[in-house]
Amino acid sequence: MDTDISHFQSIPWVSALLRDPEFTNRAIPSRTVKETTEDAFYARTLNSPETIKACLMQYRIPESSSSASSGSNTTSSTPNVTELRTFFTLGSDMNGYPGTLHGGMVATLLDECTGLLLMARGDVADNTTRSDNNLHSVPVTAYLNTKFRRPVPTPGTIVVYTKLVEVSESKKWKIQADVLDHKGRVLATGESLFVRTKAKI
Template identity: 35%
Template sequence: MERRNLRSEPDPKIKAQFKDTPWAISLFNDPILIPFTNDSRVPKSHTGDSFCAQTLNTPTTISAWQSFHRLPSSSSPSASNQSTETLTVMKLGSALNGHPDICHGGFVSLLLDEVIGSAVEERRPRDKSMMTAFLKVDYKKPVKTPATVLCRAWCERGEGRKMWGRGSVEDGMGGVFAVGEALFLVVEKLGGAKL
């Protein structure tokens, strides 16, 4: 399967921001995981992706963001039907709060939209784009800030223009803050921008 995201070794400055979080550093050191940069985190020559690439790329919003692919196990009999899981570790600041020291719930849904979209994007045609048609979020417990979170996501299936995925926002040690499911529609590229 061709990788859509930008394959890149983690920036040492990004990795250094997680040095005090053992479970996060273990992701950086796991030889099975394939690091990549989410395309939405990369500034463009147009206004697309500006929310994640610029507005949420500050010391008080998301100061560090690193994603990894976990490929399906080749030893599994159903490996050809399994999706790649994406794991994303982020450092969240207090400028994301809704309540004092608690991350805004709408921001948590944005995280799920972004990471599930990144996982589902693996299967879209290269000459097309995707848009979220449906996102359902179940909140399990508040995300206190500042925080380091782990987001997991995978594509469940695709049918024609429709692609379904699931994901979670976690504390990296087994605790779950929120889970989500999403439907994305494959669309023509918008506004002439090369997405």
């Protein structure tokens, strides 16, 4: 995570957001290579200078949190978290049109960031406890409604703002996410519903 922090601190508009005392940094769990091959898409396939060179997640510190200080939180969950922002520096090997991120990859980023919010909250069990036998209890994407507002330029850096909209009995989560550029323009939006697979959609 330190390498990613250094990278983003060198980008003025991101560096300003990293100094926001209302947010704290956290490593992205899906960026770590695991023996089970879980998260291999983000940890391996999309982990290169030509795909996603760097990424970093921050969550807004809940008012009820006793750890209301900036810094890094790499392991523990924070159940009251309702808002994330995730920074990505994108290369050109995920392009659809020249200099433009493929629309499927835009949706992938929205899906990842909405899932990261559940991980930050602790709604997804730690990966060390998951196996093929208990995946029925893990929240999965039931739908992701995506709207493309503007092209996402590459190479370049974007931020995805993610916010919890509604929770139902720890079985269903509605989440909103927006992709923004360095000028604060909305490039894409996503509305997702996550469910535990035993829950009715």
